Amino acid sequence: MSPSDPLEPTDADDRLRSSSAGIRIVFGLYAGVLVAGFVTAAATLQAVSSASLAEIYLVGLAGGFLAGIAAAGIDGTLAIRLGRSRRRRASPSVPAVPFGAAAVASWWLSLESILTLVATGSAVGLLVLGYVVAELARTRYVEAVVAGDPLDSWRWTPPRAGKAYTLIALVWLFMALTGAASGNWTAAVVWVAIALGWIVAGVIEGRWQTGWGTQPEIRVYENGLVKRRPFTETLVPWEDVSHVRLRDDELVLDRDLFDVRLERSELADLETVRDAIERTRPNGAGRNRTAD
Known part of the structure; x- marks a missing residue:
């Protein structure tokens, strides 16, 4: 079965049709970063002070967060539809592309450094949050498709994060600290986001034993x-x-x-x-x- 021909969800009950609080929060964060990045990047092209830019970002973040939560709550099947195929699950990462292009262009054309920082932070933030949204959406889709008890089940130990996996995360965090110490905040944001994405993926995949979540x-x-x-x-x-x-x-x-x-x-x-x-x-x- 190809990604374009997914399984049809079974008759989902209210629990499956309504997005959980966790999914709504993640949708809200994603929408908040998207809106805040867009309005702040646009404001950097105007004669706006740094303090005003910070206020604009916070307002955009709060507004987008509330809008994202509302959208996920009103449309109870949004996550299920998004998780149906690989192509749909990749869609939350698409908005990161124009932000990445803006970051490269602003650096190349030596535009305001704040624009580079905002565009870079928004791009990597959307990539990380887009990945989390996609994984949670796929989970909701799976729950809708296989609604009911399994025929058989066994305890499973996912591949663990070895020393090399953990060391990579520490190296990226060290690079972030190095960038911040040298005043290169754009590089610091990039390395922090990469490290955060690596750690989040490890937690979601069960590579680290955190004691949270369900038994694999x-x-x-x-x-x-x-x-x-x-x-x-x-x-x-x-x-x-x-x-x-x-x-x-x-x-x-x-x-x-x-x-x-x-x-x-x-x-x-x-x-x-x-x-x-x-x-x-x-x-x-x-x-x-x-x-x-």
Whole structure:
């Protein structure tokens, strides 16, 4: 099944149709950064003082935040529709492009440095928040598609963040401090945003054990396999899976360029999971049962 031909949500109950408080807040932050960045960038082209620019940014941030929360609350299926396909989930990152272009142009043309700072901060902020919006939207879509209890489920340990993963985040934070110490606030904002995005992605994916969120699980439903992380869920529709293979200490679901791989260190009883998948997957019984 291609991203342009997503599964249809089941009859979602009120819990699924209404966006949760967390999603509304994230939508609000995203809209706030978008509005604040736009009005402040426009104001930098006028003879406006730094204090006035700060006030404009805060007003835009507050106004956009409230508008985003309201929009997500009024349209209860907004997140579900947004999470239906990869193309839709990529759409929240699109507004970052003009801000990035404005940042490059302002630097290249030696325009007001405040414009470079605002455009750069808005671009990276929208990228980070756009990623969070997309992941939460995909989770709401998965919940709507597989509404109900799973046929089988197993506790799962997502790949952990190793020392190198953590070290990268610390290096980027150090670069941010270096930029701030030298007075290069644009570079500082960029490095902070990159580090924040890296950390947020790690938390969402369960790479760091924070104790927050739900217990990660692998779940089998009639229409697909769900990987539940502390804050997000992803769905692998059975229509996308061509083969299920148990190879050494790894269970592989062949899915063209997006194979799903589960190692024994993450999921102890791979054989049981494979058998459950083959019992559930259409035309899967009795196929691909031997290890490669």
